[in-house]
Amino acid sequence: MATTKELSVEEKLRALYDLQIIDTRIDEIRNVRGELPLEVEDLEDEVAGLTTRLEKLQSDLVTIEDSIKAKKNAIENHQAAIKKYTEQQKDVRNNREFNSLTKEVEFQDLEIQLAEKQIKELKASIEHKKEVVSNSKEKLEQKTTHLKHKKAELNDIMAETQKEESFLTEKSAEYEQQIEDRLLAAYKRIRSSVRNGLAVVSIERGASAGSFFTIPPQTQVEIASRKKIITDEHSGRILVDASLADEEREKMEKIFAKM
Numbered sequence: 001m002a003t004t005k006e007l008s009v010e011e012k013l014r015a016l017y018d019l020q021i022i023d024t025r026i027d028e029i030r031n032v033r034g035e036l037p038l039e040v041e042d043l044e045d046e047v048a049g050l051t052t053r054l055e056k057l058q059s060d061l062v063t064i065e066d067s068i069k070a071k072k073n074a075i076e077n078h079q080a081a082i083k084k085y086t087e088q089q090k091d092v093r094n095n096r097e098f099n100s101l102t103k104e105v106e107f108q109d110l111e112i113q114l115a116e117k118q119i120k121e122l123k124a125s126i127e128h129k130k131e132v133v134s135n136s137k138e139k140l141e142q143k144t145t146h147l148k149h150k151k152a153e154l155n156d157i158m159a160e161t162q163k164e165e166s167f168l169t170e171k172s173a174e175y176e177q178q179i180e181d182r183l184l185a186a187y188k189r190i191r192s193s194v195r196n197g198l199a200v201v202s203i204e205r206g207a208s209a210g211s212f213f214t215i216p217p218q219t220q221v222e223i224a225s226r227k228k229i230i231t232d233e234h235s236g237r238i239l240v241d242a243s244l245a246d247e248e249r250e251k252m253e254k255i256f257a258k259m
Contacts, residue, residue, distance in 0.1 A: 010226040012179065013200075013240050014248055016187060019175040020200040021252045026168045027197050029161045036154045043147040050140040057133045061126060068122050071115045078108040078115070171255070183229070190236055200238045202245030208232045215239070 007015065085101045085108070092098045176184055190199035201209040203220060213234045215223075223230050224241040231238055 007178070007180075009228055010244075012183060013226055013229065013238075013244060015175060015178040016183070016200045016238060017202075017240050017245060017248045018252055019172065019179065019187065020198065021249060022168055022172045022175060023191070024197065025256070026165060026172065029165050029168070032161065033154065033157050036150065036157065040147065040150050040154055043143060043150060047140065047143050047147055050136060050143060054133065054136045054140060057129055057136060061129055061133070064122050064126050064129070068119055068126075071119045071122070075112050075115050078112045081108045082112075187238070190238065194235065194237065198237060200240060201232070202240050202242050204242065208235065208237060208239055211235060 082105050085104045089098055089101045092101065179187070187199045191197050198209070201211075203209075203215060203223060206214050206220065208215060211232065211234060213232070215232070219230065220241075222228065223239050224243075226241070226244065229238060
């Protein structure tokens, strides 16, 4: 909730410019971190995905090994059946019984051939999966090492900047309290719409900072009078005179020095 204290236009401009100085400093700290937090997050996702994939591959290998054991057991059963039917052929009473047993032996033999073919395919699948497991392990190790380094890098930066960022964030909230809701909303809207986050800029060499468009002399006089809030017709930024900007920068530097 904004303060109910009525500020003069000059006080509002100073509060806005102070807030801009603080927020710019916060932006600079976050720019130092750059894309690191996102890189760390992406690497964590990759490591988690590779770990899950590796677990699945290893589980698949166990399942295939179990299938091979089951096929080998089935072959032993078929071989036992062939032996039994072959023995029974010795005691048959007619050709019909002999032919029936012969068909059983042939069927069991076909089942053995099928099982052996399936075992061969399963073993080939194992070799392929082992190769994939090996590659996945290597990739996981690389990504884990990369993640470790990136995390260390981020932690170092965070350790260096966390105290300052916390201080500045508190100061930003404190200075926001001094600005009326409507003006604060305009400041935030402008800040979010410009690339460098500068919603309040000073006049430099007859133009708003960072702009090539000259501000008419009469408008410069009005800005310097600090009687009303004036925006740049080209960028929409709120304008302050150079003297006010210098005074506020010096004041804020003294505050920052207390960190």
